[in-house]
Amino acid sequence: MMISGMQLTARECAKVAATTSLAQATAVPAVQRVAGRWQCQRCGQRRFGPLADGRAYCVSCVGMSRVETGSQLWRFPHTPAPLGGPLTWRGTLTPAQARAAQAALASVAAGRDHLFWAVTGAGKTEMLFPLIAQCLGQHQRVAWVTPRIDVVLELAPRLQAAFIGTPVAIGYGGRPWPMRDAPLTVATTHQMLRYYRHFDLMIIDEVDAFPFSQTPMLAYACTQAARGVTVFLSATPPDALRRAARAGRIGSSMLSRRFHGQPLPVPVMRLMKLTRVPDQLPLVAARWLAAQHRAGRVSLLFVPDTRWVVPLSQAVQRLGLRASGVHARDPARLGKVQAFRQGQLDCLVTTTILERGVTIPHCAVLVLAADDRQFDRAALVQMAGRAGRASDSPDDPVWFVAAHFSLAIAQALTEIRGMNRRGWR
Amino acid sequence: MICVMCARPLTTDFTLAALISRAPLRLPTLCVRCEAQFERIDPASACPGCGRQAHPALCGDCQRWAAQGQSLLQHRALFTYNEPMRQFIQLYKGQGDRRRHTAFQHLMPLARRGWALVPVTSEPHHFAARGFDPVLDLFSHLQLSRWLRKADTPLPQAQKDRAARLATPQSFIATLPARPAPHVLLLDDLYTTGRTLYHAQAALRAAGYGGTITSFSLIR
Secondary structure (H helix, E strand, O other): OOOOOEEEEHHHHHHHHHHOOHHHOEEEEOEEEEOOEEEEOOOOOOOEEEOOOOOEEEOOOHHHOOOEOOOEEEEOOOOOOOOOOOOOOOOOOOHHHHHHHHHHHHHHHOOOOEEEEEOOOOOHHHHOHHHHHHHHOOOOOEEEEEOOHHHHHHHHHHHHHHOOOOOEEEEOOOOOOOOOOOOEEEEEHHHHHHEOOOEEEEEEEOOOOOOOOOOHHHHHHHHHHEEEEEEEEEOOOOHHHHHHHHOOOOEEEEEOOOOOOOOOOOOEEEEOOOOOOOOOOOHHHHHHHHHHHHOOOEEEEEOOOHHHHHHHHHHHHOOOOOEEEEOOOOOOHHHHHHHHHOOOOOEEEEOHHHOOOOOOOOEEEEEEOOOOOOOOHHHHHHHHOOOOOOOOOOOOOEEEEEOOOOHHHHHHHHHHHHHHHHHHO | OEOOOOOOEOOOOOOHHHHHOOOOOOOOOOOHHHHHHOOEOOHHHOOOOOOOOOOOOOOHHHHHHHHOOOOOOOOEEEEOOOHHHHHHHHHHHHOOOHHHHHOOHHHOOOOOOOEEEEEOOOOHHHHHHHOOOHHHHHOOOOOEOOOEEEOOOOOOHHHOOHHHHHOOOOOEEEOOOOOOOOEEEEEEEEOOOOHHHHHHHHHHHHOOOOOEEEEEEEEO
């Protein structure tokens, strides 16, 4: 087991003490005074909570082994990766994908960060294969990180299949660590707190997803874990990245067409009162769901509130459809999503947990209470992006059902229409 | 204010009774959604000896304690040790996120006239490692009487099985004030086998305490 490039607290070192020697590690103070205020040297945050014995601890990263004032972080030296295998993926990139991949290679050669701005369903993963292959051939370490465990779990086997001869390390909360010593790492962004200047290529997938977008420590951790170029992937990049790309501070490539070349389904806005929700579906929405079922489509019904999931899935069942509901704390979540994928369910009621990373062919999307504050521009674009993924049904319908119009809805519609327009040029 | 568990904003409405009563107003630091995850023990149907959920008659454990000549502690607990509570204890005691200690204080208005609230304190080397005493902080909203001291033991209770827990030797030493209150309520975070609390009771008796002793914990 190798722990090169890691930074660990004393408690974490004790866990790996049997397999490694502390002699090679450098100790740095875990908390330092910067501009008169304490700063955690692991997560970069400045919020501290008091302990009873006069010390204080960083409340931001306490979930990953506590960092206290006066304690130390042990940083293990970086070592180059064992040589990775070649790209074994035998697919081909579309001309647009190939252009985007070339732009990324050029950015990396020039040593600047790169933004991949690609619509949902454009085939982002495959576009990065040439870049990853190049790094792996040079003893470099590549990390593909994302805020969501679901994305890690879906991505890891795909990457392993594309690089059959290359060991792939997988990391997320609850999985035993240290990870194996591998040239290619797929992990959640939280795991990056445990690394220091270690990865030559850092790929941050779904930069705009919760919790990355709301948690500054994760961006800090990814910056600190990287020793080379960072590539950002998103269908809905945050404004800061868009500005940086527009100003030319970072390289960018944009894909406004899906891999099948068809435009994104544009959501249809339906204004109606939602007074009986969640006990009953609005009549128009119920008819629409039944019509989708008759047309041979499954449907995803997104709701803003966990408490709506059960009553609404019962309401859909009363329509005669096979329906179920999932939310983040649902223990049977993976099984239900699997059943939905396999066509054992006609309709799945879900919170935003399924807004990204799921690809289901012939899927209609209905967002209930689309004006809810929980749904921002990115979430709405992502949810609408679940529809029309298959090339033989690129125009699956999307409905935004709401009592009012909201700014986020307007932004999402503008963005989707803009992407479709750009795709024509 | 934000919830100490889920960090969502807190909205608190006081009841008129709470505003009029002379008891100090205590703002919850736990939101209603998080609180609803924890399972309350109904005191009316709990075991009269140890507060075990839905066991109105004296349970087997308590009969065993009574057979050993212990006078029962008439233990009361607020919550069961369900999965969300296990997670809370893991974050609070395991990872040492001390800020969570206020989570249940608004549900534990335990002060009574003539009662001494005696917390079961942690071992010195646990305190040194954690930087705080989980039990003291859980009840930090109360006026506590720290009559009990605990000596270091080789293994924490949490890492033992049932038989090993029950075989744990006495490690408490009690020092009483000149005129102790007529009733003692022992406070702990978790009641599992009762070993710790019965040792605490025995230590108080050994120091010459003559009043009545009962006990309370957050979790059973």
